[in-house]
Amino acid sequence: MSHRMLGAVNTAVDEFYARAGLVRHAGAMEFWEELAPRCGDSVASEVGEMLKRRARGRSAPGDVEVFCRDAERQRATIDAAAPHTHAWLGILAGIDDLHAAIDLGCGGGVASCFLAAMNPQARIIGVDVSPVAIATARDMAADLGLRNVEFVAADVDGFDAGREFDLVISSAVWAETLDWVHAERRWSALNELPHLLAPGAMHTPLAATASRHLVDDGVYLSLERCRDLAGLAGWVGAQQNVGLNFDTTISDMLTIDGVLTGPERLPLVAAHRNTLPTGAQDLVQWRLRVGDEQFDQALMAxxxxxxxxxxxxxxxxxxxxxxxxxxxxxxxxxxxxxxxxxxxxxxxxxxxxxxxxxxxxxxxxxxxxxxxxxxxxxxxxxxxxxxxxxxxxxxxxxxxxxxxxxxxx
Ligand SMILES: C[S@@+](CC[C@H](N)C(=O)[O-])C[C@H]1O[C@@H](n2cnc3c(N)ncnc32)[C@H](O)[C@@H]1O
Known part of the structure; x- marks a missing residue:
């Protein structure tokens, strides 16, 4: 696996959006104006209700079906349902010379299909617990004429593809399935870091499955909506517990601009076995280095x-x-x-x-x-x-x- 030149990356993402019919909206008004004519009034109100629940921090794994029950719905709602997608594909576009990748919690298969389209020589597998999302993912691959991607309806917990991959990816899976409203209440993110990063403290099947499927020198790339630095430490800690250490030299904060939610920053976590575990001080230093004044006021306080x-x-x-x-x-x-x-x-x-x-x-x-x-x-x-x-x-x-x-x- 290597990296493509940055210049080619955005063009590749825009071309894929056009080819797949994924809609990008100029703003919230345009999104709502186009949704009902495209998908029907009942879909627009179902999506509206879902987004309201999400804004209150309540999401559940089955939510994905509201946005990707069929390919047309996915095309029309991707901007609002998965506002990170364009930036996420931009990161994936930089990966070259890929042999095999697995997308854990792939939803409607956009990232898996993108990797497959960009890397015709590679085998890509997308796994998601929702059979509805998987059906949409298969439709998308068929519409795009992709033969090097397959989709499996399965829980990532205990999943075994029977082979290893040089790249494992996941986006909006770990944090999305946490109950933000009732969990993760804390007075201070900093005070939690040593505990969250301590060996043995954090566990999640997602990280374990990622680790099991990664070749020795492979990379696990994930994008998560972590609530604060402690949320990120929980995610990093869970990966480090299965031997995938946070690489501060390639991990970054991605800025995304949600059509309904506005700008936000999400941690792009690159983890692998060929670096040492990151401790609390290293994580803070990294976070300050990749920080942004506008978004980091709580951390600065x-x-x-x-x-x-x-x-x-x-x-x-x-x-x-x-x-x-x-x-x-x-x-x-x-x-x-x-x-x-x-x-x-x-x-x-x-x-x-x-x-x-x-x-x-x-x-x-x-x-x-x-x-x-x-x-x-x-x-x-x-x-x-x-x-x-x-x-x-x-x-x-x-x-x-x-x-x-x-x-x-
Ligand atoms: C917010 S969606 C993100 C989908 C896609 N990765 C994206 O970035 O658009 C979260 C996805 O994780 C899937 N998911 C949640 N828990 C899972 C599990 N235990 N096993 C497999 N998939 C799971 C959900 O079905 C859903 O498709």
Missing amino acids: EMVMASGSGTWELLTGTLFEASEDDDDFSAALLLLRRGDAAKLYFATTRGVREVLASSPDGGAEQFRPLYRRMRDHLGRRQSVVSHRAATNDDVQVVVPRAIVGRGAG
Whole structure:
């Protein structure tokens, strides 16, 4: 396996979109205007309901069938259902000299068909638990006249293709099947990293199946919608537990621009056996190197709190319990001091992290009026069901700590 020149990559993706009839929309209005005439009113409302559920963080493996029940639906909804596809194919287009690849959780088969079209000499297999998605994938391959791709309806858990591949890929499979609403609640991504990356901590059948199917010098490329750096660490940790180590030199953050969801950054994880496991510090450094100010505000706030020596001491603070859209979560507003330095820090277990006020000297008292205003403002929010005074024990849990000297890194 080697790499094609970058210049050729985007053209190849656009040509494939045109050949496969995959629609790219200029914006949300155009998407909705075209969907009903193309697929019917009932499909448009089914897709609308599905997207609303997804926006609230609720997705299930069967959701894919709403978007790819047949080839026409897949063509018309790919922009909204799988907004990462164009960028993902752009990455796959760079791969040359491929012998065999397997696409785990292939959905309607777009990436598998693309790899097959780009690499006529290679054998490609797509695997998905949904027979509906697999039927659409087979139709797509037939429409494109591809003879070097096959699709298997099977659960990736325990799946055995009976052979190995130089490339394993998966996109939007691991994170999509997590229940984001009820799982993964955390006060700090940084504090979780050493635990998530510790040997033996994380397991997922997806990573195990990827590892089982990879030749010794093969690469597993995956694209996941990880909620934050801890989400990524969970995914990286699960792969490292099956011997596939995160390669910080080729992994990247991909920027995608969803027609309905706007711009977001997704980690493109390249893992293989010929590099050492990545620890917490390496992962943070990589993430900062490939970062983007616009998208990384929560991480930067955590880094600010974790920097410097000594622990933050509570001057005053409030913890709120809240509920919104059937989603229970907590929020903390903490006025903290460390020597003469002071910070007013706000965090929620839904991923918000903000340093609301900061002073290197002059003490924390100056921020008391701001703290009170914020506390009263938050306390009046409809979503808040109760609140209590914060303690120094809460500070230990809520405030990010420096990773230095905490193992796994
Ligand atoms: C969000 S879709 C992504 C599909 C495709 N990879 C893409 O990027 O468009 C997630 C896919 O993973 C499949 N999937 C989820 N759990 C699976 C499992 N245990 N075994 C096989 N496929 C699974 C679902 O059926 C669905 O097609």
